[in-house]
Amino acid sequence: MRPARESTQYLDPPVIETVLGVEFDPLEDLRLLHLGLFWAKIRDQYPDYETKPEAAPVVDHYGAKPPSTSDEVKVQVIAEPRFKFWFKNKHEGLLQVQADRFIKNWRKMTAGAAYPKYPQLREEFAGEWGRYRAFLQEHGLGPVRVRQCEVTYVNQIVAGAGWQSLSDINKLLRLPAMIGAESLPPPASLAFQISYLDADKARRVVLDVKHAYRKSDLAEVIQFNITVRGRPKSSEDRDILGWMDDARDLANEVFKDVTTDEARRMWAGGTV
Amino acid sequence: MNATVMTVDIDYRECQPDDPVSPKTEVLSVVDRPPQFETLLRRLREVSQMAPGWDGDRSPALTALAIAAGIRAIEVLAEMPVVPHVAPVPGGGVQFEAEIGQKYFELEILPSGAMLVLLERGGEVAQGKLAAVDLPAAVEWVRTA
Numbered sequence: 060m061r062p063a064r065e066s067t068q069y070l071d072p073p074v075i076e077t078v079l080g081v082e083f084d085p086l087e088d089l090r091l092l093h094l095g096l097f098w099a100k101i102r103d104q105y106p107d108y109e110t111k112p113e114a115a116p117v118v119d120h121y122g123a124k125p126p127s128t129s130d131e132v133k134v135q136v137i138a139e140p141r142f143k144f145w146f147k148n149k150h151e152g153l154l155q156v157q158a159d160r161f162i163k164n165w166r167k168m169t170a171g172a173a174y175p176k177y178p179q180l181r182e183e184f185a186g187e188w189g190r191y192r193a194f195l196q197e198h199g200l201g202p203v204r205v206r207q208c209e210v211t212y213v214n215q216i217v218a219g220a221g222w223q224s225l226s227d228i229n230k231l232l233r234l235p236a237m238i239g240a241e242s243l244p245p246p247a248s249l250a251f252q253i254s255y256l257d258a259d260k261a262r263r264v265v266l267d268v269k270h271a272y273r274k275s276d277l278a279e280v281i282q283f284n285i286t287v288r289g290r291p292k293s294s295e296d297r298d299i300l301g302w303m304d305d306a307r308d309l310a311n312e313v314f315k316d317v318t319t320d321e322a323r324r325m326w327a328g329g330t331v
Numbered sequence: 332m333n334a335t336v337m338t339v340d341i342d343y344r345e346c347q348p349d350d351p352v353s354p355k356t357e358v359l360s361v362v363d364r365p366p367q368f369e370t371l372l373r374r375l376r377e378v379s380q381m382a383p384g385w386d387g388d389r390s391p392a393l394t395a396l397a398i399a400a401g402i403r404a405i406e407v408l409a410e411m412p413v414v415p416h417v418a419p420v421p422g423g424g425v426q427f428e429a430e431i432g433q434k435y436f437e438l439e440i441l442p443s444g445a446m447l448v449l450l451e452r453g454g455e456v457a458q459g460k461l462a463a464v465d466l467p468a469a470v471e472w473v474r475t476a
Contacts, residue, residue, distance in 0.1 A: 215358075248360075248361045248362045248369070249362065250360050250362040269358070269360045269362070270360070270361065270362070271358035271359055271360045271361065272358060272359045272361065272369075272372050272376075273357070273358050273359075274357045274358060274359060274399070274402060275357070275395075276376075276379070277372055277373075277375060277376035277379060277398070277402075278376075279373075280358060282358055
């Protein structure tokens with residue numbers, strides 16, 4: 060397994076959340092009780108939990124023709140309601156587990172919290188994912204057939220940190236000319252998403268940019284997410300982690316490509 | 332006040348705020364929202380930034396539960412024909428009030444996130460606890476003749 064590549068270091072990066080996730084065929088025999096048993100195994104690290112509605116599957120065929128479906132109507136009887144569990148630690152860690160998903164989040168919960176860097180997050184993910192797979196095997200709940208993996212970086216830039224009005228957004232992100240169009244007044248708000256498909260690599264990159272207000276403190280922010288989603292070569296751990304390393308490298312390249320030199324100097328510790 | 336209580340289509344059942352603590356990273360986009368939405372968010376932010384003792388006494392700052400409930404209320408209040416006035420309430424709450432013609436609307440969000448409403452028209456008053464799901468009905472009462 061190759062080590063994760065070092066990336067540009069920023070003293071004050073805009074990242075406020077990261078996601079390392081695996082989506083797989085639903086584990087039909089997994090019950091709420093099992094997730095309680097799993098929690099008992101990780102409770103020393105994740106002492107709190109919340110139940111949430113189960114997230115809908117993200118079905119992406121990465122440009123391939125979707126498998127044909129018959130006209131037959133299928134009715135699925137579900138033995139019990141399905142939930143997603145959030146297992147939370149005392150700091151910034153969050154594990155999201157549901158019948159078809161295992162997601163490790165890092166969330167910046169306080170202004171001074173430092174981004175722990177990918178190698179640490181990868182190591183934590185690998186350990187926790189390995190523990191979950193062992194648990195599934197122990198209880199005869201597998202095998203795990205991985206559909207896709209995801210690496211997401213959520214970046215937030217608070218008003219006043221390099222931008223005052225949305226006209227300044229071009230100082231941070233390389234955006235289309237429509238932001239500064241002379242025939243238009245300054246933008247009052249914005250939200251857009253661009254999806255890029257690499258069918259050969261069964262991989263998709265989604266850029267999501269929006270002007271918004273953060274719910275926790277109503278700070279006005281420009282949020283831009285970089286999501287890389289795709290299918291690893293196999294369901295083996297080495298392929299999952301290898302895929303994530305590649306996705307993270309790609310996300311780093313995208314970050315460099317879509318942000319300005321000026322903004323990156325600011326995040327690296329310089330000034331705008 | 333010599334007032335008659337009028338009947339309005341609001342259920343004054345006990346209100347428990349639902350899932351009041353938002354994840355730290357969750358955001359509200361203002362695209363496709365009425366302009367009042369952003370105005371109210373900014374005003375709520377100003378109120379939320381008032382330091383403890385803002386009232387010259389010992390009032391705490393606006394609570395996180397009241398902020399979360401205030402955000403949910405703004406989703407509905409932004410549909411009003413006027414921008415409600417936003418003011419802090421001693422104890423850690425926040426109040427929205429608006430006057431339209433003969434009608435007066437006041438929504439107080441308690442530090443717990445629970446809501447109290449007061450509707451008044453021509454001396455007739457209806458007031459009490461308000462479930463979040465019934466806020467649109469109260470706003471509709473203000474909007475309609």
